[in-house]
Amino acid sequence: MPRTVSSARRHTGRSRRLRIAAAFAVLAALGGYLTVQYVSGGKGSEQCTVRSADGSDGRGRTYVLTSEQAANAATISAVGTTRGMPERAVTIALATALQESGLRNIEHGDRDSLGLFQQRPSQGWGTEKQILDPVYSAGKFYQHLAEVPGYSRLPLTVAAQRVQRSGFPQAYAKHEPDAALLAAALTGRTPSALTCAPPRTTAGTGEASKVRAALVRAFGKDVLPATDGAAEQTPAAGATAAGSLSVPVRPDRRSAGGARQHGWALAHWAVAQSEALGIDEVAYAGLVWEPESGWRTERKESGTTEVRMSLVH
Template sequence: MPRTVSAAPRRPGRGRRLRIVAALGVLAAVAGYLTVQYVSGGRGSDQCTVRSADGTYRLTPEQAANAATISAVGTRRGMPERAVTIALATALQESALRNIGHGDRDSLGLFQQRPSQGWGTAEQIMDPVYAAGKFYQHLAEVPGYSRLPLTVAAQRVQRSGFPQAYAKHEPDAALLAAALTGRTPAALDCEPPRTTGGTGDAAKVRAALVDAFGKGVLPSGAAGKGPSAGGAGADALTVPVRADRRAERDGVPQRGWELAHWAVAQSEALGIDEVAYGGRVWAAGEGWRTDREAARLRASDTGEVRLRLVR
């Protein structure tokens, strides 16, 4: 009688191992995607662009708003454009210009500053104005920082474990700094989604201006001027362009373009729909265009930046 040969018993757990391998593959793909998003700052949602003769750089409205804050705090403290470039390159490396509430050990915020190392409380560090101010405070204490290589200057402040990483951000930081300090006019364009931005509030815009630029940005005892700038919910606001020591660009004060670009960068967060200055008008979804009437009256158009808020 022929002998029946039994099939080899199936190894227990083989199917489970295959499922685990497949799951790990999926997790690796997701992790890779998240890493790219972290490093790039979520470039899939780019809606702001800086364009100049020196190049083009794209970033999100969140990144643009944080970059504009860093720049404003720098000029408020009397720091040169080189200092703003160093600060922006540092924030690009440390947080991709995002105000993140996590990092290595207790690192937080735009510059990944650590409460345990004396940078301030966690709440303070998560305030972009405070964080930028602390960075500039330490940078100003570095002898000859403006003449040092950017990596050296940044490292003297940050004490990073990867000091050379700042170098790759210098070209983009320089492009941003030139626009946000007002040296490159009409260079920043943002297309904020108006379906989620809500209406603008002049009181909030004034408060944000003072927070970033200091009380001197608006008239003493006032909050700007304009047909309806007196209270919250106003749909128009003008910001005076005070004389400063920086050069003019084509006869237009650089300070005005700094304020105008700040407003464009903050347009989503503050519900700003239109910015006018120096014979140019920026409108959400349209970019910058020439304001012919303002251009004809150019001399009187450089004394203030006009903002229209979303209604």
């Protein structure tokens, strides 16, 4: 028996609604997937791992991130410690950047927000070019954080909100455990806690001059001694054999952990920057890091007076 016109219309309407619902489901799934990829940096791109101090037996906490995220986190930490800020300040800064940008130096955001901390040129944070410089933007964050009375004793959400004036202040809280884990490693308090495995195909040739410039920008001019014609030939000046760099580890009065902790901060910074700067080996305190094997005991034990970096060539 043929359908009536009304039943055919009902059938057509149901079919259309089912197709629309299916299309929305696909779009929602795709949107969720793209969001995950956007925050994580893409499928298969999580190349760095940081572990807690008790993670050597596999039972400690770990956090996985991309090389880009690790490099930005290391810059945020270095700028903070160079300014004499405590580890708690670094934790606050990292949690803020995790929430605002996923530790990615993005060129867009709400209204005119930009960069790691989504700072706004229209609100006096600096020019677009300045804000997109991780060293500058981290410095501005710490400058404002230091002006918050008793920030180190405040809940992280409160301290971060005093700086950011976010519409969602409680969102910072969920990032505190991961930020604390990162801060402990990147400030050097947890030795050999960060490892990265950047793909050799994307790591460019390393240049000692670029590594020196990046070190000075992140840690300040005192990270390397002043160089002159004679000093350039000595390891203490930061120059070793071709394709390598030696960074002296000296007592840092700004670091509560002393010279050894400062050394691990430098070593972890080098690992985090390995893809960006073409570093393929880091040695410090009897351990050596390589992309293929992570941290292992060095055959010829290195001391704690310098961090050695070998460059891709």
